[in-house]
Amino acid sequence: MKKWVLGLIGLLAAVGLIGYGVAAHNQQVARETASHRRAVQAASARQATSKRRAAAKAQAAKAQAAKQAAAKQQAAKQQAAAVTAQPLPQGTNHAATAAAYAHPAQAVHDTMFSRFDPAQPKVVYLTFDDGPNLTMTPKILAVLQAAKVPATFFVIGQQIGASTAPMLRAEYDAGHAIGLHSFTHTYGFEINGDAAATARELNQTLAAVRSVLGPGFATQAWRYPGGHMSWHHLQAPDAVIAQAGMSWIDWNAASGDALGASSPTTVPAMLAYHEQSIHAYGDHNSTVVLMHDAPDKTTTLAALPQIIAYYQQHGYQFGVIE
Numbered sequence: 001m002k003k004w005v006l007g008l009i010g011l012l013a014a015v016g017l018i019g020y021g022v023a024a025h026n027q028q029v030a031r032e033t034a035s036h037r038r039a040v041q042a043a044s045a046r047q048a049t050s051k052r053r054a055a056a057k058a059q060a061a062k063a064q065a066a067k068q069a070a071a072k073q074q075a076a077k078q079q080a081a082a083v084t085a086q087p088l089p090q091g092t093n094h095a096a097t098a099a100a101y102a103h104p105a106q107a108v109h110d111t112m113f114s115r116f117d118p119a120q121p122k123v124v125y126l127t128f129d130d131g132p133n134l135t136m137t138p139k140i141l142a143v144l145q146a147a148k149v150p151a152t153f154f155v156i157g158q159q160i161g162a163s164t165a166p167m168l169r170a171e172y173d174a175g176h177a178i179g180l181h182s183f184t185h186t187y188g189f190e191i192n193g194d195a196a197a198t199a200r201e202l203n204q205t206l207a208a209v210r211s212v213l214g215p216g217f218a219t220q221a222w223r224y225p226g227g228h229m230s231w232h233h234l235q236a237p238d239a240v241i242a243q244a245g246m247s248w249i250d251w252n253a254a255s256g257d258a259l260g261a262s263s264p265t266t267v268p269a270m271l272a273y274h275e276q277s278i279h280a281y282g283d284h285n286s287t288v289v290l291m292h293d294a295p296d297k298t299t300t301l302a303a304l305p306q307i308i309a310y311y312q313q314h315g316y317q318f319g320v321i322e
């Protein structure tokens, strides 16, 4: 064979080998690509699964929260339904059943600081400011119901709405009384002795309560945010209150739940504070106890049965402020 023929054969063989090699390589690449694709697919499937799991978990948590909220709402409704619905008030701030233990605000105001008369009964007025709300109001109502004692709720107008209306109604139906505690609970009108702002705060709150308890609702009881004792220059606001046929009511006993950082944080500490406060103000025929109906006043809620027991054991009658 000629040399060139051999060369050609060799060349062809080489090309063939290379071709085979390339094909084999391509196959390898294809296999690798496929396995890479499978790996990516598997990874993304895993990711999708964990995403689905996280979503399901979030969904479950959401459902749980919704369930809890529904249960809470249900409990509030049951609380509201636990007492018989009363006919709406006609010129008063309490149901007719409460008339037996309701005392005019002016009389309470006057006897809170006057000399103790042993011939007259001792009456305690439990008062709760800053409600209504869905968290604490039903719990306070439950404690009062269990102890079978009445109280007076000084409500904030802007807290009264569709969701809290059943709480206000429950207070009323259970034989408690409703006083006004301003619409916004801001202190501007007191700091400035602003008569117009006082009238606005009073009328808006009265309108809010009437939207729930009807136009026949009327109350003589007003409590200034922070209490009358905290402010100077209240001559003009006081005149507005008096003109509306109301008396302002402070307190001469307290659970100490509005002292911020220095509020008692345990039940024994709160009971000690409460007893101390009674002695600090001296003996009077009317004892008005300041407490708060707000979601964070859990110590007050926990101490409430024993605060009630104190007055039961010391011969007090329980009254509401008309």
Ligand SMILES: [Zn+2]
Pocket: 129, 130, 181, 185, 225, 226
């Ligand atoms: Zn308040």
